Amino acid sequence: MLLGLGIVLGFAGIGFLCWLLFLCAVYAAPLFVAAMVCTMLYDHAMMSGVHAILAGIAAGIMVLAFGQAILASSRDPALRTLVSFLLALPAALAGFGMTLGFSGMGDMGTIPAYLFATFGALCVGGATWTRLCAIQPA
Known part of the structure; x- marks a missing residue:
């Protein structure tokens, strides 16, 4: 009884995480840029922690705004x-990492895990690209 419940809840949890990845994959590039700017500014001692975080958030917002503006107006x-x-x-890279992580949870070999992760990257990147191309110019 409990083993069956664990299996069902495990599949439900993985399904929820995959749904969340597909939903939030459009925002992977601004998040990536924000994290990179924050890390660079803090690691090179250009800014303190709070200032580096605020600069990273500002850079992520600018990438999101410029990307949406170009797609909406061009x-x-x-x-x-x-x-x-x-x-x-970056969404495809996140899909690759997440699928490779899920493959590592099971007892899968290295080559099938990387093939499965490549397929996951293509699915997540393709879904994100389709959602971005669906933005109609004004």
């Missing part, structure tokens, strides 16, 4: 494709 398909690809690339 009619050039090459520019829209490039911007949506650049915004979807």
